Amino acid sequence: MTVQLTPEKILQVGFGFWPSKTLLSAIEMEVFTELAKHPEDLASLQGRLGLHPRSARDFLDALVAMGFLNRVDGQYQNTPETDLFLDKRKPTYIGGMLEMANARLFGFWNSLTEGLRTGSPQNEAKGGGESLFAALYASPERLKGFLAAMTGLSRGANVAIAEKFPWRNYKRYVDVGTAQGDLAVQVALAHPHVSGVGFDLAEVEPIFEEYVQRNGLSGRLKFSRGDFFNNPIPETDVVMMGHILHDWDLQEKKMLIRKAYDALPQGGALIVYESIIDDDRSKNVFGLLMSLNMLIETQGGFDYTGADCMGWMKEIGFNDTRVEHLVGPDSMVVGTK
Amino acid sequence: MTVQLTPEKILQVGFGFWPSKTLLSAIEMEVFTELAKHPEDLASLQGRLGLHPRSARDFLDALVAMGFLNRVDGQYQNTPETDLFLDKRKPTYIGGMLEMANARLFGFWNSLTEGLRTGSPQNEAKGGGESLFAALYASPERLKGFLAAMTGLSRGANVAIAEKFPWRNYKRYVDVGTAQGDLAVQVALAHPHVSGVGFDLAEVEPIFEEYVQRNGLSGRLKFSRGDFFNNPIPETDVVMMGHILHDWDLQEKKMLIRKAYDALPQGGALIVYESIIDDDRSKNVFGLLMSLNMLIETQGGFDYTGADCMGWMKEIGFNDTRVEHLVGPDSMVVGTK
Numbered sequence: 019m020t021v022q023l024t025p026e027k028i029l030q031v032g033f034g035f036w037p038s039k040t041l042l043s044a045i046e047m048e049v050f051t052e053l054a055k056h057p058e059d060l061a062s063l064q065g066r067l068g069l070h071p072r073s074a075r076d077f078l079d080a081l082v083a084m085g086f087l088n089r090v091d092g093q094y095q096n097t098p099e100t101d102l103f104l105d106k107r108k109p110t111y112i113g114g115m116l117e118m119a120n121a122r123l124f125g126f127w128n129s130l131t132e133g134l135r136t137g138s139p140q141n142e143a144k145g146g147g148e149s150l151f152a153a154l155y156a157s158p159e160r161l162k163g164f165l166a167a168m169t170g171l172s173r174g175a176n177v178a179i180a181e182k183f184p185w186r187n188y189k190r191y192v193d194v195g196t197a198q199g200d201l202a203v204q205v206a207l208a209h210p211h212v213s214g215v216g217f218d219l220a221e222v223e224p225i226f227e228e229y230v231q232r233n234g235l236s237g238r239l240k241f242s243r244g245d246f247f248n249n250p251i252p253e254t255d256v257v258m259m260g261h262i263l264h265d266w267d268l269q270e271k272k273m274l275i276r277k278a279y280d281a282l283p284q285g286g287a288l289i290v291y292e293s294i295i296d297d298d299r300s301k302n303v304f305g306l307l308m309s310l311n312m313l314i315e316t317q318g319g320f321d322y323t324g325a326d327c328m329g330w331m332k333e334i335g336f337n338d339t340r341v342e343h344l345v346g347p348d349s350m351v352v353g354t355k
Numbered sequence: 356m357t358v359q360l361t362p363e364k365i366l367q368v369g370f371g372f373w374p375s376k377t378l379l380s381a382i383e384m385e386v387f388t389e390l391a392k393h394p395e396d397l398a399s400l401q402g403r404l405g406l407h408p409r410s411a412r413d414f415l416d417a418l419v420a421m422g423f424l425n426r427v428d429g430q431y432q433n434t435p436e437t438d439l440f441l442d443k444r445k446p447t448y449i450g451g452m453l454e455m456a457n458a459r460l461f462g463f464w465n466s467l468t469e470g471l472r473t474g475s476p477q478n479e480a481k482g483g484g485e486s487l488f489a490a491l492y493a494s495p496e497r498l499k500g501f502l503a504a505m506t507g508l509s510r511g512a513n514v515a516i517a518e519k520f521p522w523r524n525y526k527r528y529v530d531v532g533t534a535q536g537d538l539a540v541q542v543a544l545a546h547p548h549v550s551g552v553g554f555d556l557a558e559v560e561p562i563f564e565e566y567v568q569r570n571g572l573s574g575r576l577k578f579s580r581g582d583f584f585n586n587p588i589p590e591t592d593v594v595m596m597g598h599i600l601h602d603w604d605l606q607e608k609k610m611l612i613r614k615a616y617d618a619l620p621q622g623g624a625l626i627v628y629e630s631i632i633d634d635d636r637s638k639n640v641f642g643l644l645m646s647l648n649m650l651i652e653t654q655g656g657f658d659y660t661g662a663d664c665m666g667w668m669k670e671i672g673f674n675d676t677r678v679e680h681l682v683g684p685d686s687m688v689v690g691t692k
Contacts, residue, residue: 070474
């Protein structure tokens with residue numbers, strides 16, 4: 019008996035950039051923001067979005083077939099998911115990250131092979147241009163959009179950290195690279211006895227303050243200006259680092275873990291979280307691909323397994339370490355001093 | 356009760372260009388052709404493929420997590436599917452089409468939004484360059500690779516046409532745009548009483564002849580040189596057009612259907628096949644995205660539903676029409692004169 023092999027999966031993934039780019043173009047053209055106002059027919063949508071008649075219908079019907087729009091009696095409408103997550107005017111919008119993927123990463127990933135052969139970044143930095151972070155921080159508007167997008171993406175994991183970490187044993191925390199501050203906010207909302215500090219570059223401060231105030235937490239959450247390469251992390255009971263370590267090379271990673279260690283008392287804890295790769299490096303597809311994205315985007319960054327991170331923590335002096343799954347591809351690695 | 360909505364599918368598709376490009380780079384770097392020789396460990400593969408050490412392991416482990424490689428005791432090896440379909444030295448190799456997608460389409464699709472706004476192609480033709488077909492036909496080597504890749508992709512549908520069409524009622528057929536000739540070959544292999552003609556440009560003749568000879572069918576399959584815009588289709592009982600009509604605009608499509616009609620006797624049949632879109636235009640994702648690919652690649656091409664095609668056939672004079680599913684996204688539309 020022979021098993022019938024088919025090339026279906028190879029073709030589906032190989033041509034996977036088609037549905038991907040179609041969704042990214044729809045976000046860029048604000049299809050979902052437009053349809054969040056009310057359902058529209060082809061002629062009306064075509065006009066409002068500035069679509070050329072040739073492919074407008076194929077484009078919208080492809081979004082229907084992909085499950086991102088519904089079409090009822092010729093009226094296109096958002097699905098519950100695209101209405102909640104891809105309408106720009108809602109606070110639950112997560113499209114900022116995908117706008118960035120569309121405007122930057124899709125093109126940069128076209129040079130993946132060159133990156134794999136050379137080990138060098140393939141983004142703006144490639145032609146000697148300014149880095150992503152430099153470009154972001156130069157524009158308050160762009161920075162705010164990026165940080166809000168990070169919040170949308172991290173929300174699930176942030177809520178999970180607020181739930182799963184034993185906060186009853188701790189009073190104070192510092193969120194390193196806090197961005198808009200959603201992780202600090204979720205922990206404070208869930209645990210009235212704690213107070214926290216968001217630690218980030220000065221440009222982030224007004225964005226953090228606005229977000230914290232909107233959540234009614236200005237009394238318990240403060241901002242601390244600093245650059246984690248040039249300043250110590252403020253002393254506290256728990257240090258958190260979400261989507262930080264993977265941007266940096268091994269030495270920089272260890273330096274940051276050491277700064278966390280130095281900021282903690284005996285019994286204090288470091289929480290590192292992002293798309294932690296499974297120890298066998300054979301399951302967390304998103305974590306492994308995120309590591310390739312660090313090749314595209316950074317000089318030496320890479321993602322890592324829970325075992326890797328626990329090893330670095332132990333080397334630096336943490337006594338007790340563990341890995342705990344959060345949501346989707348994300349886990350946290352916890353080290354206790 | 357509220358349903359918990361998650362952005363998971365949006366993110367998975369939005370970042371779907373990551374796994375897609377990772378597989379395409381692996382095909383470009385001949386990972387699967389190398390591993391078809393024997394399993395190899397990281398150090399050996401890295402050297403043979405010319406991978407920089409920084410991301411070699413992430414790249415290969417991502418292919419493991421995506422299900423395209425296995426890793427056993429540190430030795431990477433192909434899966435049964437990648438060994439059969441992505442080893443360049445096997446006749447079952449389908450990577451040619453994906454090499455083309457990697458070298459050309461991935462970059463061109465980065466301009467999808469511009470295509471949607473302007474209705475104009477976004478490929479080599481955009482800057483006034485030569486068309487895809489001109490470039491292909493200029494190099495016998497490249498043309499042969501492309502045509503072999505088409506065969507790999509079409510094989511399943513070709514076998515299905517040989518099985519599902521009532522060949523017992525017909526003796527002769529012409530395959531228009533025959534390429535390597537696999538459709539003509541599969542029909543002849545399954546039905547000893549028929550003989551066929553492959554109709555295509557002169558450059559294709561030696562590639563067709565070699566393939567037909569390899570299949571032991573030189574006695575029953577002949578090549579006819581012609582350009583379907585400037586020459587009539589040779590007279591026959593059944594005309595077949597696979598992956599042809601979608602390249603052209605509505606007038607050209609109808610002109611080609613009329614040429615088929617003119618080539619047939621009363622009772623003769625036209626078989627049109629490709630990724631025919633479902634009549635509701637809400638299910639065949641690949642067919643709808645293929646139509647966007649026609650926007651990227653052609654001046655006026657588009658994919659269409661079975662109802663569309665049957666309408667054109669009836670308008671031109673075919674009596675009886677029907678749509679029949681073949682495999683995957685492919686169906687055939689049959690018209691009887």
